[in-house]
């Protein structure tokens with residue numbers, strides 16, 4: 001390999017860190033089921049129809065349900081819940097890495113509950129159907145002069161899936177998507193329609209804004225939006241020591257700030273997003289398309305496989321070639337990135353004030369144990385909220401994610417880092433890999449028992465509890 005061809009750019013790094021979206025991943029229709037598709041596919045289900053197996057985006061979770069339901073409207077949904085003699089699990093766009101969807105019983109998708117329903121321009125609140133992909137929210141809101149307050153770094157999730165796990169972006173003053181929810185409509189375990197907000201059924205509201213699909217089926221959300229806005233994204237690589245010293249200052253200066261720390265390298269990539277006015281946007285240069293990073297990183301990984309002793313050298317060489325970049329766009333165009341590398345991920349949120357210390361410890365541990373990984377660690381900030389099972393409950397947080405290629409062993413790597421997160425009172429992302437058990441989880445959430453009480457009221461017959469969740473939540 002010629003060194004002048006190891007020409008990483010900043011987008012390559014983002015892509016490997018996962019900042020980019022892949023296939024639509026309709027349940028059972030995503031390309032990650034290709035390996036499953038070669039085998040005899042599916043079973044005859046309880047209603048006599050062929051039922052396809054399910055697998056998540058990265059392929060680390062799979063199951064064979066005995067029924068799939070995709071209700072067309074609310075009355076079909078209510079009927080299905082009332083008549084079901086077996087547990088039901090909802091699926092969004094299958095982008096969770098943790099075992100929170102899989103079931104041997106009914107897998108229900110709200111893919112037919114889509115679209116932005118009502119827009120109140122005065123309050124800037126919008127009603128959106130639960131199965132709507134985040135990618136389908138930006139345009140209609142923009143036309144109405146509005147934009148979402150913040151978004152995660154991809155937009156292929158369903159709204160219900162994103163809310164169920166407190167999906168978040170980054171920004172010191174900005175909460176997760178769940179924190180922008182004003183009202184939720186759900187069908188509970190008895191098939192009753194429940195509407196909750198801060199004023200109406202407030203306990204259900206506090207539980208349902210991070211529900212892990214355990215309170216019922218969410219059909220609609222009212223979100224707080226804001227006046228539409230353009231963003232300027234800036235990214236720049238800097239030496240690790242300098243970067244670690246500057247992180248908190250950068251966090252305080254920008255509406256959104258995140259960092260990508262490169263394992264085995266002496267560099268860190270910073271990204272900031274800030275609002276710009278229409279005039280600045282109009283003068284901005286067009287965004288270039290940097291193409292596919294997949295081959296670059298797979299090639300790097302393969303070279304490192306043959307010469308692991310050169311890992312640091314190769315990573316530093318690559319990082320040193322990254323030039324600063326800027327791009328401008330409408331908020332939803334800038335937030336929603338393309339991910340063309342499949343990976344597995346663990347993420348913990350820790351108190352914001354320990355972020356830099358924790359990241360430094362992680363990088364040192366990776367070096368010390370010579371961990372075979374080149375995926376950057378993603379480092380973000382999220383504002384505290386009041387959602388009972390939110391990782392950000394009453395705590396301004398820093399979330400740190402680690403990844404590895406989907407076809408490489410991630411377990412040893414994640415197991416090495418997990419004790420560090422635990423030491424800082426880390427709370428795991430509900431949609432990402434972790435090994436915590438009920439006793440450890442409940443100790444991290446002051447309102448755990450309140451959540452369980454609401455769950456029991458909403459679903460007394462445990463219709464929405466899979467065996468995995470029974471164990472994780474000690475439901476018995």
Ligand SMILES: Cc1cc2nc3c(=O)[nH]c(=O)nc-3n(C[C@H](O)[C@H](O)[C@H](O)COP(=O)(O)OP(=O)(O)OC[C@H]3O[C@@H](n4cnc5c(N)ncnc54)[C@H](O)[C@@H]3O)c2cc1C
Pocket residue numbers: 018020057058089090091092093094095096097100101110130131152153154156157158159160161162163164165166167168169211212213214216217218219339429430431432
């Ligand atoms: C490439 C990639 C990038 C990601 N980036 C981010 C990021 O930037 N920030 C972040 O915080 N997370 C991120 N995630 C994690 C992801 O946002 C969450 O796991 C999210 O929950 C996935 O949404 P989904 O629609 O795929 O839901 P699924 O994974 O299908 O389901 C998640 C949960 O929602 C429940 N659910 C789904 N629909 C309903 C419904 N109608 N009613 C009740 N419950 C329901 C399910 O039962 C399950 O418990 C990323 C994941 C991937 C694969």
